[in-house]
Amino acid sequence: MLADLDAMERDALTELISASDAAAFEAFRVRWLGSSGRLREAMNGLKNVSKDEKPAVGKRLNEVKAAIEGAFNAKKDAAQSTHVGPLVDVTEPGLAMAEGARHVITKTIDEIVDVLGRMGFTVADGPELEDEWHNFNALNIPDSHPARGHADNFFLGGAVAGKLLLRTQTSTVQIRAMETMKPPLKICAIGRVYRPDAHDATHYSMFHQVEGLYIDRNVSMVDLKTTLVQFAKAFFGPEAEIRLRPSFFPFTEPSAELDMKMKIMKNGKPEWKWIELGGCGMVDPNVFKAVGIDSEEWTGF
Template sequence: MGASVRDQGGDGQGAADTALVTASVQGALERLATVADRDELAAIREAALGPQSPLAVLSRSIRNLDPEERPVLGRVVAEARASLTSAIEAAEARLDAAELLERAERERSDPSVGLLVEPLEGPGARHLVARARMALEDVFWRLGFEVASGPEVEDEWFNFEALNVPEHHPARAAQDSFYLDVDASPPLLLRTHTSPAQIRLMQRGTLPIYAVVPGRVYRRDTPDARHTPAFHQIEALVVDEGITFSHLKGTIEAFTTAYFGPGIHSRLRPAYFPFTEPSAEFEVTCTICGGAGCRTCSGTGWIELGGAGMVHARVLEAGGLDPGRVSGFAFGFGIDRLVQMRYGLADMRVLPENDLRLLVRTRGEV
């Protein structure tokens, strides 16, 4: 990683913090160069990029620094994260290649093994949804959020009850959700949204919370042009003292312009969600017509992207927090829908089909 903050013109608290992070990143890069197995790689990743890593701690501290130090530290954090992410991906690639060669040697009598090691013509690339998720994570990291995760198999308490979803809600019916074990207490199911991670983040007992949670979710939707039974969501959660609806609106606008560009803005419309109060749908300027009005946005100039609102008091209580002392907001949307908008896809079902015509056409795009 580059020079410390003091070397780049900053001073004060930022310099000491950045020196610590620089040493931590350098140590992680040295370990990654010789990593030998998956468990060691996972341990290095957690130590280097996990929520308690020096880099994450520094990222969360940016908002507490003097205004003149913030952009310098922001660049340091971004450069460090990019360097670590690149080194981790390179280490994963080395382990993949070693495992593949080991398997080929072990099964060399199998004629199908040659198909595994023979490269496809042309360079490879990440899937559209994976690339969109990485870009979104990067935007939220630059806004000071940590990237968190949660299990895809949840129980009813985390998935519904703790989020103030009543027992009679349609989502809790077997015909709307994928239940795995209805005899368990509470019953187990594939999560229908990433929101259960909100409760798990609150239960850590560490405040403030500035986190974003991306991941795969599942619903018994009939596949059509805009729905698939398995898809991807990302949501943001902020819990701190003195958080207001104005903070929610400002954060959504900051995210919108950071991801889509300065010509795209956001607006909120009243809505209802059981886990937020008040609640809102948030829309962004139509990316097709730039707000002028077209068929895609039904002539309104706006496209609905997701839901948002202030975290309900009952949800805070379920997370072990006192709603009289802290408040928070959350917002989220579908990553697949974002990809569909960005690339002008008429049918969302092409995303899980791995159609090479689509993948090759968009391979060089970000």
């Protein structure tokens, strides 16, 4: 048994000489020092040694274990402390980190706010979690309107929260602005809105809207169209061309759909098409009534 331990020590130290990287050190540790390694096997075999030889064998086994562990740790520490590669000059200035790019939605919002700001609009904010009054009733959308159904909105659950929903339009900000500000006023609202649409290339359950509200004396459809034309040319370029089509919205009367002529790729070639950008119209008198504004004195779009 003592001869076997001498041979084990020689074999382990010889094998350790060739270990030079992390993988080799780990393989050596598992083979010799691991829970199922050769040293563990030798220690388990100590029970089979005769009573007379056991003191000498046990002492020698501890010496072999100490020798192998000591040589392994020394060789591993020496390898880790050996510098590989070029020295680093810590006094050398660091490399400049490249700046990240702003998200395209953030850039678009800032550009829209800039254009509307030059036209006299100020930004107004409102909560994304709304009540039915601001999202429907104050916008002249009655209880019987199909747009108020659970299939078309994200309502919260519960007896109390069941009347709250994620706003479906930024028009809720208009109501809150008219509740807290006296006319004349000129605000724009930009933010996320939520509708349970099926996801495809042009639809998502969360998207962004932007809209403006202008209230003053003698505001007319002429002012509305002029504002839209000026915005289109300032934002899209001087060649921008828009049109208004008659439409219906509960909160505006008269109402219109806003289209813009754009080049759309079709079969690899650009083709001019009218693309819908949104809806517009004159503020309905019932909306003014809901927020306490006299529709005989004030008009707006």
